Amino acid sequence: MARTTMGVRSVTDSLGIERAGRDRGSEGLARFLGWVSLGLGVATLARREQVSRLCGVDDSPTARQVLAVAGVRELGHAAALLIPRRAGWGAWSRVAGDVLDLAAAGQAMKDRCGERRQRLTYTTWALAGITALDLYTAVRTTRGRRLREANRVYASVTINRSAADAYRFWHDFENLPRFMSHLQSVRTTGDRRSRWTAKAPAGRSVSWDAEIVDDRPGQLISWRSVGGARVPNSGSVRFIPVAGGRGTEVRIELGYRAPGGVLGTRAAKLFGENPQQQVCDDLRRFKQVIETGEITRSDGSPDGSNVQQQVKQRPAQPLATRGSGR
Amino acid sequence: MRANCWIAPNKVAVKNVPDPQILNPRDAVVRITSTAICGSDLHLLHGYIPAMKKGDVLGHEFMGEVVELGPGVRDGLRIGDRVVVAFPIACGNCASCERGLYSICENSNPNAAIAEKVMGHSPAGIFGYSHLLGGYAGGQAQYARVPYADVGTIKIGDDLPDEKVLFLSDVLPTGYMAAEMCDIKRGDTIAIWGAGPVGQFAAASALLLGAERVIVIDRFPYRLRIARENTGAETINYEQTDVLDALREMTAGRGPDACIDAVGMEGHHASAALHAYDRAKQATKVETDRPHALREAVLSCRNGGTISAIGAYGGFIDKFPMGSFMNRSLTMRSGQAHVQRYMRPLLERIRKGEIDPSFIITHTMRLDDAPHGFDIFKNKQDECLKVVLKP
Numbered sequence: 001m002a003r004t005t006m007g008v009r010s011v012t013d014s015l016g017i018e019r020a021g022r023d024r025g026s027e028g029l030a031r032f033l034g035w036v037s038l039g040l041g042v043a044t045l046a047r048r049e050q051v052s053r054l055c056g057v058d059d060s061p062t063a064r065q066v067l068a069v070a071g072v073r074e075l076g077h078a079a080a081l082l083i084p085r086r087a088g089w090g091a092w093s094r095v096a097g098d099v100l101d102l103a104a105a106g107q108a109m110k111d112r113c114g115e116r117r118q119r120l121t122y123t124t125w126a127l128a129g130i131t132a133l134d135l136y137t138a139v140r141t142t143r144g145r146r147l148r149e150a151n152r153v154y155a156s157v158t159i160n161r162s163a164a165d166a167y168r169f170w171h172d173f174e175n176l177p178r179f180m181s182h183l184q185s186v187r188t189t190g191d192r193r194s195r196w197t198a199k200a201p202a203g204r205s206v207s208w209d210a211e212i213v214d215d216r217p218g219q220l221i222s223w224r225s226v227g228g229a230r231v232p233n234s235g236s237v238r239f240i241p242v243a244g245g246r247g248t249e250v251r252i253e254l255g256y257r258a259p260g261g262v263l264g265t266r267a268a269k270l271f272g273e274n275p276q277q278q279v280c281d282d283l284r285r286f287k288q289v290i291e292t293g294e295i296t297r298s299d300g301s302p303d304g305s306n307v308q309q310q311v312k313q314r315p316a317q318p319l320a321t322r323g324s325g326r
Numbered sequence: 327m328r329a330n331c332w333i334a335p336n337k338v339a340v341k342n343v344p345d346p347q348i349l350n351p352r353d354a355v356v357r358i359t360s361t362a363i364c365g366s367d368l369h370l371l372h373g374y375i376p377a378m379k380k381g382d383v384l385g386h387e388f389m390g391e392v393v394e395l396g397p398g399v400r401d402g403l404r405i406g407d408r409v410v411v412a413f414p415i416a417c418g419n420c421a422s423c424e425r426g427l428y429s430i431c432e433n434s435n436p437n438a439a440i441a442e443k444v445m446g447h448s449p450a451g452i453f454g455y456s457h458l459l460g461g462y463a464g465g466q467a468q469y470a471r472v473p474y475a476d477v478g479t480i481k482i483g484d485d486l487p488d489e490k491v492l493f494l495s496d497v498l499p500t501g502y503m504a505a506e507m508c509d510i511k512r513g514d515t516i517a518i519w520g521a522g523p524v525g526q527f528a529a530a531s532a533l534l535l536g537a538e539r540v541i542v543i544d545r546f547p548y549r550l551r552i553a554r555e556n557t558g559a560e561t562i563n564y565e566q567t568d569v570l571d572a573l574r575e576m577t578a579g580r581g582p583d584a585c586i587d588a589v590g591m592e593g594h595h596a597s598a599a600l601h602a603y604d605r606a607k608q609a610t611k612v613e614t615d616r617p618h619a620l621r622e623a624v625l626s627c628r629n630g631g632t633i634s635a636i637g638a639y640g641g642f643i644d645k646f647p648m649g650s651f652m653n654r655s656l657t658m659r660s661g662q663a664h665v666q667r668y669m670r671p672l673l674e675r676i677r678k679g680e681i682d683p684s685f686i687i688t689h690t691m692r693l694d695d696a697p698h699g700f701d702i703f704k705n706k707q708d709e710c711l712k713v714v715l716k717p
Contacts, residue, residue, distance in 0.1 A: 160421040160432075247421055280439075288433045292417040292474070293398060294350045298451060299471075300379070300461015301436040302349065313437070315381030316454065316461045317331070318471065320344035 026140035030091050033137060034081030037094065041074030056119030057108050066104055073097055091138035098131035153276045156251040157283040161290050163239035163248045164218045169290055170237055171221055173210075179285035179295070181306065182278060196225075206230055232257045250286065254279060277307045328717065329383045329467035330696040335373030340694050343383065346463065346471035351398025354475030356411060360488040361388035361465045363699050363713045364496055365522045366638045369591060370456065371700055374614065375640050377440065377457040385466030386413035386453040387495040389488060392479075393469070401476040409479035411472050412665035413496045415451040415462065418477035429662035434473065435460045444641070449662060466696055468717040480669040489684040490676055492714065493523070498683050499668035501527025501588070504636035505535050507659040508584035515539040515577055517626060518559070519619035520588035521549035523686045523712050524636060528586050529557040530681055541576060543569055543619075545594065548709040556685040564596050573626045581628035590637025591615035607644065614641030624651050635660040686712040693717040 044051050044067055049058070057063035077097060080090035105124045112120055159166060169175055173194045177183040184197045184205055192212040200206040208229035214222040214236070222236030233256035240249040254275070284305045288296050295304040300313040329343045346355050364387050369375050389410040392403060403409075415435075416428035423431050431450035435441060438448035441458050451473075454464015463470065472478055482491050501524045508516055516532040518525050521544035529540045540559040544550050550561035562572050573582055595601040595618040604616040623633050624647050633656060651658070675681050688711045691699055699713035 158421075160419065160424065284438065287420075288417075291419040292352070292433050293419075294352060296417075296433055296436045296451070296473070297349045298436050298461045298473075299346075299383075299463040300457045305436045305438065307439050313377075313379055313457045313461050315331075315379045315383075316457065316463045317329070317381050317383055318344045318346040318463055321347075 026137060029137045030081055030141055033091065033094060033134065034078050037074045037081065038078035041071050041078060044068070044071030044074065054119065055123045056112065056116035059112075059116065060108075063108060070097075070101065070104075073100075089142065091134060091141050094134040095131065095138050098127060098134055101127050102131065151257070152253065152255045153279045154251070154253050155276075155279045155283050156249060157287050158242060158247050158249050159287050159290055160247045163241050166239045166248050166250055166290060167218045167221070170239075171215075173223075175289075179289050180282045181285070181303075193226075208233075250283065252279060252283060274308075281305050281307055327468035328693055329463070330385060330693065330715075331380075332370060332378050332382045332384055333380055336371060338371060338384065338697050338700055340696055341381075343381075343463075343467070346469050348394055348396045349471065350473060351396045352400075352474050352476060353396040354392050354399060354403065354409075354472045354479070355394035356388070356390040356409060356470050356472055356479075357393045358388050358390040358465055358468060358470060358717045359408075360390070360492045361385050361467075361693070361715050361717065362492060362495075362497075363387075363466070363696070363703055363715070365524065365703075366455070366590070367700070368704055369638060369640060371704065372592065374591060374608075375456045375458070376444070377437075379457060379461075382454065382456070382461075383463035383467055384454045385464035386455055387492065387497065388453075388465030388470060389482070389492050389495060390470075392475075395475070399476050403476055403479065403481070407479075408482045408484065410482055410491050410494045410669065411453070411465065411470070412478045412480075412494075412499075412669060413452055413455075414449075414478075414662055414665055415453065415460065415473055416477050416666055417474050418666075423477070423666075426664055426667045427661075428477075428664040428666040437461055452662070466693065466715060468693070477666060480673060482673070486676065487684075489687060489714070490682060491673065493527070493683040493686070494665075494669050494672055494676075496663065496665065497523040497686070497712075498527050498672055498681075499665045500524050500636060500663040501529075502531040502668055502672060503661070503663045504528040504586045504588060504634050505531035505537075507634040507636070507661075508532065508535075508537075508586065508632050510535045510537050510584070512536055513538045514583040515541065515580075516584050516586065517541045517543065517573055517582035517623070518586040518588055519543050519593075519623055520590075520637060521546070521553045521561070522588065525586070525588035526553055526557060526686055526711075527683065528588050528636065529553055529559040532586075533558055534675070534680060539576075541573065541582065545596075546706055549711060552685070552711060568596075569622055570626055577628070581626055581631065583628055584632040584634060585623035585627045586634045587619045587623050587637045589619035591617075591639045591641075593618035593620075593637075604644070613644045615639045615643045617643040617646065621645065621647055624656065627654075627656055630655045632656070633658040636663075638662075687714055689713045691715060 048064055048067055052058040052064050052067055077094045080093050105127060109120050173186040174188060176186050182198050184199055187195045189195050194210050196210055197205050197207045208225045209227055210223050210225050212223050220238045224234035225232050235254045237252045242249055285295050297304050299316045299318055301309050302319055327345050328340055330338055331341045333339050367384055370378060392405050392407045392409055395405055414429040416423050416431035417433040420432040429450050434451040435448045437457055437460055441448035451460025451462055453462050505528050510532060514537045516537045518528050521542050525542060529542050532540045541562060542553040542559045543562045543564055545563055545565045550563060553559045554561055562569055593616045607613045608616055627633060635658060688709055693715045696715055702708050702710040703713050
């Protein structure tokens with residue numbers, strides 16, 4: 001539970017890049033490889049003669065063409081690794097390039113002997129080393145991403161209410177469906193127990209029981225699903241007064257195990273499910289409900305704050321749901 | 327109902343659309359008796375504000391009669407009340423609203439996440455002003471839904487005609503706030519770029535707030551004449567006179583104590599070449615806004631003076647004279663008007679006869695003629711300064 005505020009997303013970053021738990025080491029490695037690609041690309045293109053001699057393939061015009069293509073390709077890798085804000089699949093493009101390079105080196109080895117063959121051997125060993133490093137980086141950057149996406153989401157918002165008010169509102173779990181859009185209902189079934197029902201794909205619903213595991217009035221509530229929940233999940237919310245009477249920071253952390261593991265999470269995303277975004281939207285609506293008593297609705301966003309809906313707005317024209325004109 | 331809709335850049339049309347309805351407990355529905363075209367509507371018309379959709383109902387300056395109320399509306403609003411509606415939508419409960427900063431309400435923009443992508447943080451929602459600012463249907467229509475009606479409306483008695491109170495919705499508080507941001511002291515000279523409705527009201531307000539001299543700058547002689555005749559301001563036509571020289575001369579070298587930019591993102595420059603430079607960059611989206619007035623305001627202002635930027639900007643500007651701004655200890659203040667804060671005191675001033683805002687109205691026409699109104703307002707034809715529409 002003890003978690004620094006660094007790296008926790010606020011709802012005001014709901015379209016942004018996930019910062020929580022980012023694997024800084026592999027990011028740095030990927031950037032480094034990007035600069036290596038840039039250097040190699042420029043060197044190969046600017047000094048093709050020298051490079052071809054160094055690799056032992058200065059005897060063939062075809063080899064020099066292959067080198068030129070490889071140079072351009074390196075620039076592509078550099079772009080893929082250096083331009084995006086987070087190194088994602090760029091490292092895999094280098095691995096693919098390495099395979100091509102190794103194949104080309106193998107091909108060249110066949111018809112060479114003497115000193116050229118010697119140099120080509122060194123080149124191939126160097127290539128193999130680079131391939132190993134690229135593979136390591138690619139696996140590390142992308143594996144880190146998958147784990148993050150599948151398991152935990154964090155979000156925070158500042159509200160103009162006291163921590164006690166916010167705690168009281170949240171502690172009555174039956175209030176949660178008012179701002180958590182995926183919940184249909186929450187029914188209190190005992191002192192610490194409640195029954196939650198959520199919307200599931202294809203118009204179905206899914207229910208589970210939850211229990212409060214930690215409850216510190218005015219400060220923190222944490223809960224977890226019990227029994228055979230289809231999506232085992234847990235959550236905690238902290239209420240932290242802001243200095244100078246400027247309201248309360250509400251920080252939420254949710255964990256869940258999606259059905260079908262990583263594949264299930266990816267499939268859910270295809271259907272537009274994005275837990276991080278949903279939690280950010282939920283907290284925005286929580287702020288609206290606890291401050292104003294209602295969810296803000298407009299003609300373009302009649303269902304209130306919802307990032308997906310914001311991308312596909314209906315025109316800012318009254319809805320035509322109720323009969324005739326005035 | 328009939329409503330004036332945005333169709334495409336440079337095209338609006340009056341269409342039949344569904345009637346608005348109560349969506350939330352604190353909503354009201356208002357039958358509109360008067361509504362106006364705002365200078366900032368022209369930025370929408372020209373396509374310079376992002377996130378407009380075909381069919382969006384325009385208009386954020388309107389008043390009328392309450393015909394429907396949600397169960398949660400407080401403050402004694404009743405059906406049949408005559409009200410003016412503030413253009414920023416504000417909840418009245420968040421930290422910003424409690425500080426009187428209604429135009430940056432933290433709850434009224436349901437599309438805040440898009441606005442945050444463009445602006446870092448989101449301002450309030452605004453009627454009929456793009457999906458970036460909420461996607462709310464506007465008030466150039468027969469009816470409008472007013473969210474947080476207990477905060478966003480002011481009741482008007484039957485003693486004042488629409489023409490005198492309609493502009494409490496936007497341009498009068500906007501001009502007043504522009505002057506207020508100048509922190510006017512006795513003896514101050516205030517220069518105002520733009521003699522549109524906001525510039526006119528800023529001039530009148532600056533004199534009301536104790537300025538010694540107000541100088542209004544524009545290029546349309548009829549607008550400068552209206553300013554001279556109705557506000558008591560002096561004027562400069564920037565197509566005939568070099569503004570910096572003139573202001574330096576008029577203030578014996580000091581420069582105005584405060585400068586108000588009441589022009590915003592679609593400014594013009596006397597030099598065709600300089601205008602073309604920014605116009606070309608705007609057309610190619612290298613910059614979104616043309617800040618001619620703002621640049622000139624900064625250079626003109628006296629050392630240690632204040633820039634009050636009230637004209638609407640949407641995105642990014644180039645060639646801001648930061649060196650002049652920084653080295654000469656200038657201050658810049660800005661914001662969409664926090665209308666809810668000014669409606670009551672300004673209504674009092676209208677009642678007392680201290681200001682009669684109706685002098686800016688040059689055209690009154692039927693709602694169905696809105697496209698024509700946009701046309702003459704945009705092209706400054708027929709000495710157009712303000713178009714009021716009657717639904």
